[in-house]
Amino acid sequence: MFSIIIPTWNNLAFVKLCVESIRKNSRHQHQIILHINDGRDGTLEWAKQQDLDYTHSVGNVGICIAVNLAGGLATNTYIVYMNDDMYVCPDWDKHLLDEINSLGTENFMLSATLIEPTNHDNPCVVHRDYGSTIETFDEKGLLEQYETLDKADWSGSTWPPTIVHKTYWQITGGYSIEFSPGVSSDDDFSMKMWMAGCRIFKGIGKSKVYHFQSKSTLRVKKNDGRKQFLMKWGINQSTFNKYFTRRGTPYTGILEDPDKRKLGKEMLRAWFKRKIM
Secondary structure: OEEEEEEEEOOHHHHHHHHHHHHHHOOOOOEEEEEEEOOOOOHHHHHHHOOOEEEEEOOOOHHHHHHHHHHOOOOOOEEEEOOOOEEEOOOHHHHHHHHHHHHOOOOOEEEEEEEEOOOOOOOOOEEOOOOOOOOOOOHHHHHHHHHHOOOOOEEOOOOOOEEEEHHHHHHHOOOOHHHOOOOOHHHHHHHHHHHOOOOOEEEEEEEEEEEOOOOOHHHOOOOOHHHHHHHHHOOOHHHHHHHHOOOOOEOOOOOOOOOHHHHHHHHHHHHHHHHHO
């Protein structure tokens, strides 16, 4: 059904758990594709033993190059981008596929809903602590309770796990490598989908995925993604999220173009900000 792209960087215990959850908790069988950054921790040998599709780089090439390399191996109609520190709950894929089948278009961007142990007041996320490490992970508790963690569908799909049609992965060119190693590359990809005519950015409340949170990104020197987004698109990320995809608001249907009067003020502020950078 799906081609699931998972970049990983010497994070063997987590990627093992991630792949195991996909195999155990998915309703359908999917192609799993790893991009292995470095892999000296045994990830490369393990992927071979598991007969997984994978691409490999000697060093850490970051998220953008990694997902594009792995995406080149995708054989299915829908491409999912997922982090290696995620655990999918039962039927996560069924709920996404049910939504896709109801849309009547290939031009969409959907997200599963994350469950995270740390509360960052993110309106797109369910906060519930089932552990932040492999050793403390309460898999039994999660599987017993995930269906009770109610979350309505929300607007503003950007973060993984995301799913798009392969056609639009190709139209947009995947993730922009100028954002390497990856900060703000999610918002940039969403903006490219918007420019390609997408007006369905929907988070699916029933599709749940547990996220251990930033087990790789904490180890890397980050790019200045906010500045890069502003310089590339002429608006702030916050403006895009608020006025375009309406991130975090209840989902009410196909999005309309933003109010030009409100957007004009925001773009004027962005213009001045670019001038002083």
